[in-house]
Amino acid sequence: MTTDGNMALSSEKWSWKFFDRVAGLDSKKIENCFSCGACVGDCPAAKNSSFNFRKIIYDVALGEEEKVLSSKEVWYCFQCFFCMNKCPWRIGIPYIISRLRRMALERGYGWDLLEILSGVGRNLVESGLSISPRDYARLDPKKAERELTEMRLEMGLPEKYEVSSKAMEELKVILKETGFSEELEKLNKNVKEFKKCSENY
Ligand code: SF4
Numbered sequence: 299m300t301t302d303g304n305m306a307l308s309s310e311k312w313s314w315k316f317f318d319r320v321a322g323l324d325s326k327k328i329e330n331c332f333s334c335g336a337c338v339g340d341c342p343a344a345k346n347s348s349f350n351f352r353k354i355i356y357d358v359a360l361g362e363e364e365k366v367l368s369s370k371e372v373w374y375c376f377q378c379f380f381c382m383n384k385c386p387w388r389i390g391i392p393y394i395i396s397r398l399r400r401m402a403l404e405r406g407y408g409w410d411l412l413e414i415l416s417g418v419g420r421n422l423v424e425s426g427l428s429i430s431p432r433d434y435a436r437l438d439p440k441k442a443e444r445e446l447t448e449m450r451l452e453m454g455l456p457e458k459y460e461v462s463s464k465a466m467e468e469l470k471v472i473l474k475e476t477g478f479s480e481e482l483e484k485l486n487k488n489v490k491e492f493k494k495c496s497e498n499y
């Protein structure tokens with residue numbers, strides 16, 4: 299890794315301590331990162347938020363542990379793996395983000411955002427849609443409905459969104475067999491316990 303915008307990463311500032319723990323098995327690969335930006339260019343999280351993997355890894359390399367782990371940005375990644383296919387070195391960015399999230403939770407950061415993410419999982423189990431139009435519509439139902447309809451028509455989809463009962467049955471089997479439902483239950487339990495502990499603190 300060499301630069302981030304105009305900022306050169308000088309060897310005096312480099313810190314291996316945090317970097318090694320974050321990089322894990324990808325350690326050697328990450329050293330090859332030459333800030334080409336391919337992982338950011340097509341990243342859906344970067345398009346819709348302040349998330350930028352290059353900046354995160356730059357701060358990691360500088361040993362900015364507290365700054366990185368307390369940031370909201372590490373929770374913005376969708377884990378879509380798009381970046382990994384784009385990266386010339388096939389750096390395991392989503393795995394690195396997962397590792398950062400685990401480290402953040404151990405420090406008590408990010409539990410509120412984890413609760414939101416577990417809600418996305420719950421939506422999927424209950425309705426077959428990870429982002430429920432009902433939730434989106436809470437902000438401004440009429441505007442949301444209009445925008446969703448326009449988007450769907452532009453994409454050549456039917457006007458109304460619906461998950462057929464056959465698709466729901468198949469989804470239930472997939473979620474059960476892959477262990478998703480079980481893991482989600484554990485996650486919800488952990489979030490509840492953490493909230494209870496912090497309320498009593
Ligand atoms: S695509 Fe790979 S090499 Fe390029 S900036 Fe992203 S992580 Fe680094």
Ligand code: SF4
Nearest residue numbers: 341375376378379381
């Ligand atoms: S896995 Fe995360 S970082 Fe990679 S493209 Fe998807 S949202 Fe962006």
